[in-house]
Amino acid sequence: MGNIHWKTLLLTFFIFLFGFQAAARKQKVLVLHSYHQGLNWTDNVSEGIQSVLGSEDNVELMFEYMDTKRNSNPEYLKEFANLYGLKHLKNKFDAIIVSDNNALDFVRNYYSEFFKGTPIVFCSIDQFTNKLIEGIDHVSGVTEEIDSRKTIEVALGLHPNAKKLVVINDNQTQSAILNRNNIKSFWPELKTDVELVFIENLLIDELVDQVKNLDPNSIIYLINFSRDKEGNFISYQENIEIIREATKLPIYSSWEFYFNEGIVGGMLTSGFKEGEFAAEITLQVLQGKEINKIPIIQSGYNSFKFDFEEMKRFGILPNQLPKGSFISHQPPPIVPQYRTSLFVLVLFGLIIAIILRYSKLKREQNEKKLLQENEELDRRVADRTKEVVFANEKLELQTEQIIKQNKELEDHRYNLLELVRVRTENLEEANLELKSSRDRLLRMLDANSDGVWEHNFATDQVYISKIIWDKVGYKSVTISNTKELLCKIIHPEDLIIIKQKHRQNKLGYSALFIVEFRLFTTNKDWMWFKAKGQILDYDINGKPLNIVGTLINITQRKEAEEKIKSEERKLRVSEKRWRSLIEQASDGILIYNTDGRILDANSAACNWLGYSTNEILNLNYSEIDSRHSNSELQTYWKKLNASYPSLSFESVQKRKDGTSFPVEIHLSLIELEDSKLILSLINDISVRQETERRILNAVINTEESERKRFATDLHDSIGPLLSSINLYLSSLDKFDSELERGDIIKASVDAVNEALVSIKEISNNLSPHILNDFGLEKAIRSFTNKINLSQAISIRFFAENMEARINHQVEVVIFRVVSELINNTIKHAQATNIEINLSREENVVSLIYIDDGIGFDAKEINAGTSTGMGLYNVFSRIKSLNGSHKITSHPKRGGMMAVVEVNL
Incomplete structure (x- = not known):
């Protein structure tokens, strides 16, 4: 028994020990953000994740920030991958949450190297498709889609007098371009007269200038402006502050990080909610659920939110907002706010009720007393009734007199009706005459134009001459279907203008109607007309009854104007391209006539010569050329002709301060219809001449140095040897012995060999x-x-x-x-x-x-x-x-x- 008890205790100890170690190990979750800490969006996603996983005792959260808002080049991403490998290669994560597209791309690109087999939970993925998670084995997550349409619909409904919707978008990313195209796709479906305007691809200063100069009846829809057109990063906090300081107009958005920062509101996408959803998926994975069986969340993170302070600025009431909207900074309900005051009112009401009850009892006592007094009054009334009967008899006599007076009034009314009938007949005759005059007027207008038209404001019917319908190819057009047909065949842009003019005429703001518009003919082309009209009749209150006018076919005039405008645009583009090429040239360019008067100069020529543009245009070319006289220059210019259109020569030009510099000049002939001009391309060759002089001096100095060294080598090496050979050969006559002569000859041969070796060494040094x-x-x-x-x-x-x-x-x-x-x-x-x-x-x-x-x-x-x-x-x-x-x-x-x- 003792042994069994001891073994049981030991087994229990080991189970407790290993169980404690297993429980002590926390599950590790890495949160990989695409952007940097401190960015509103990134911090909101982190808060959403921590709201779920931060309270789990057995979960350890780690955060990494790729900072790709500010650094996104391939070299940086490669170094980030190296850094990630150094930090986390040995870390075993139970799950990885990736926030935004760049982090998901990083995980997909390095999946086999760093993340193989690890469950991947993504969130805030814009423009999500299954292609974004190809190659990732274990994955689920939360997409991100902003609802621009609902935000814009609410903004237009809250501001019915708006004329423009201004969309601010940086246009630097694929998502920004898709958001812009999405707005353009559903805009016609809104059926609104509000003009859609995009502000995008600008520098910060350009953005501020455009926002400051917006129409006062505009609404701003801020999608995003985190990068200007030069790629400079601007935080969300900075761009909303810049826009808010530049304008007093209402601002709407679809991003929650702009909420309470100066926007009215909108259907906002919540980074907190997306992080919360991603954390809930991660928690399911940590609890053992297979991630591939968890469906991807594609909704639930968008909701209507509005700022009460901004609503007050623009007179927006809470009951105007969509049902279920969240309102920040809204004052509390009246009951909790005025609890004490309401208690006092209720108490005061109770006191009033007690007083009223007491008054009722008092009134009942008084009523009993009044009943007694009424009985006495009835007796008095009976006596009074007798007096009234007598008075009625007297009244009947007076009634007979009134009936007689009424008969006399009836006869007078009949006479008045007869007078009105006679005057009505006269008025009808006048109307017939007026109608006849009006018909004659219409025929006169029709004869002096391509057709006439009339719009009756009372019946809202429109009449247009048959000659016009024949021109545009429509047959069997009646007055009843004229207006409907016109709305279909008038150009949409012109129809807006016509409706505005019509509204002004109908309200009596203007008596004239002058509009140029296009009609779509049965030949599938557009025909231009000019409509002139004037209000013809008014009612007794001064309101217009109808408007009559003429139509003139101006198609040929418009085609001629458009052709002229097209030619002008081509000329302006050509001139702008030519001017851009001239100004960007590094060489100086001057254009002058055959008398030498300078007509144009680019910036390089002005900078070299030290003159402003206005100063140089007042000079003659001979004034800046210090080598050639005017006659010599004329000789060069006269050489230029159609068969010899260009030539080159070197000269010296004089600056404004009196200094001069050498130039190489290339002349070209420009032949115009009525004159000839000279194009002079000037190249400063002072640096080239200086370089050539230095190279020449270097070559000369080097050659001289080589000659001196060669002379020294010859003098020091070959000279002594040749002198020795000369000495040996000269002494041959002084010796009679063949042995001594042999020694002299041997010494001479050795000296010659040594001289040959020295010559070879000198030759090797040269080459x-x-x-x-x-x-x-x-x-x-x-x-x-x-x-x-x-x-x-x-x-x-x-x-x-x-x-x-x-x-x-x-x-x-x-x-x-x-x-x-x-x-x-x-x-x-x-x-x-x-x-x-x-x-x-x-x-x-x-x-x-x-x-x-x-x-x-x-x-x-x-x-x-x-x-x-x-x-x-x-x-x-x-x-x-x-x-x-x-x-x-x-x-x-x-x-x-x-x-x-x-x-x-």
């Missing part, structure tokens, strides 16, 4: 035979090995992909660069080590030269202003071979690195 015979790698290695023999400095040389020979000129230049760099290091750098790397990749040869000597300022060498002619000469040769060079060094830290690249 090493190893370079010619074996190539660049062998020549540099041989050169460095000789220097290493001195043990004064250590040179390490590495070559890669240099087995094949390259262009001989390139080999010579790179060999001279290496030898000149080594020479400079030995003479000036006080270095102990040199490393040289030579490589070839496809058609590019690269040289990297490094020493550990003292540092220097490399700016002058890179800029080409150094006085050291050796390096300047070799780097000039590199530039001539379409190559590049860069030297880096630090005066304090020391060391030098030169990088040379030559494109073969």
Whole structure:
């Protein structure tokens, strides 16, 4: 028994121990946000997630922010992936929540590397399709769709006098473009006269200017403006503040992060709600439910919300809002607000009721007393009745007299009716005459125009001459169907204007009607008419009864005007393109006539010469050319003709401040119908001339240096040997012994051999035979090995992909660069080590030269202003071979690195 009890306790201990460890492990959930912490939308999604998972004791939340609102280039995303791998490669997450499209794209692209097998819960995914989750095995989540239509419908209903709906959209993302196209697609279905305007793809200053200048009868619908047209990021808080400060107009939106920031409201998409839904799906996954069996949530995160303070600004009442709308900042109901006052009123009412009850009892006592008094009054009434009977008899006599007077009034009324009948007959005759005059007027108008028309405001019927219907090809048109047919065939844009004019005429604001409009003919084209009309009749209250007018066919005039406008637009576009090309040219451009008077100049010419545009247009070209006289210039200009339309020459031009500079001038002839102009293309060649002079000086100095070194080598090496040979040969006559002569001859031969060796060494220094015979790698290695023999400095040389020979000129230049760099290091750098790397990749040869000597300022060498002619000469040769060079060094830290690249 003792052993069994001991084993039971031990088993219970282990079960408790392992159970405690299993319970102690928390389930890890990573929340991967597309954007940065502090962005309203991102923080709202985080709060929604934490509202569900934050209260779970066995869940550990971790947050990562990709910050793609401000950084979205491929290099950054690649580095973010590397950073994610370093941080979380060993972390095992039970679920991952991804917020917004960029995070979902990141998970999909790196799924097999980082996320294989992990349940993925997405939220806030705009324009969701199944293609966005292809390749992800375990996935579900929450989409994101804003309801622009409901927001716009509510805004139009709350502002019935609005004339424009202004949509602000940055147009920088695919979602923004789809939102804009969505609004355009359903806009015709709203059947509203409000004009739809888009403000998008602007800089911040341009946005502010346009918002400030909006029509006062406008509504603003803010979708998003988080990036301007140059790609600069603007936070949601900043863009609503900018717009709110720029205008007093009502602002609506479909995003909850703008709520309580200055918008009236709308059907708002909630980031908090989307995060909450995603967290609830994640909680189901953590509790063991298969994620692929959880349906994707596509609704429930949009709701009507409105700001009471903004509603007060625009006179909007709560009962005007859609049913179930949430209103922020709304004052509390009257009962809780005035609880004490209502209690006092109720108490006061009770007191009044008690007083009334007491009054009722008092009244009943008084009524008993009144009954007694009434009995006494009845007796008095009886006596009074007798007096009334007598009075009635007297009244009947008076009634007979009134009947007689009424008969006399009836006879008078009959006479008045007869008078009215006679006057009515006269009025009808006048109306007939007026109708006849009106018909004559219509016939006169019809004869002096293409047709006449009439609109009766009382019957709302329209009449148009048959000649007009014949022109547009419609037959059997009656007065009853004229108005309906006109609404169908008048151009929609013109119909709006006609309705506005009609409303003004009908209300009596204007007596005239003048409109140009288009009719759609049966031939499937548009015909232009000009309608002129004037109100003809008014009722007794001064309200218009009808309007009559003429129609004139102006189709030919409109076609001619449109052709003129089209030609003008083409001319303006051509002129703008030409002006843009002229202004963007880096060379100076002047246009002048054959007398030399300057007619036009671009910015480059004005900047070079130091004149403003107005100043230079007051000059003659001969005033700025300091080399040629006016007659010499005329000679150049006269050479230009149709067979010889251009020529070039060099000259010197004078600036406004008196200084001058050399130029190369290209003249071209511009022949117009009535005149000839000269186009002068001016190129400043001062830098080119200076460069040519420096290269020439460098070449001369280098050649002189080489000649001096060659002379020194010949003098120091070959001179003594030749003198020795001369001395040996001159002494042959002084010796009689063949043995002594043999020694002299042997010494002479040795001196000649030594001279030949010296000549070969000098020749190798001028152009090493190893370079010619074996190539660049062998020549540099041989050169460095000789220097290493001195043990004064250590040179390490590495070559890669240099087995094949390259262009001989390139080999010579790179060999001279290496030898000149080594020479400079030995003479000036006080270095102990040199490393040289030579490589070839496809058609590019690269040289990297490094020493550990003292540092220097490399700016002058890179800029080409150094006085050291050796390096300047070799780097000039590199530039001539379409190559590049860069030297880096630090005066304090020391060391030098030169990088040379030559494109073969």
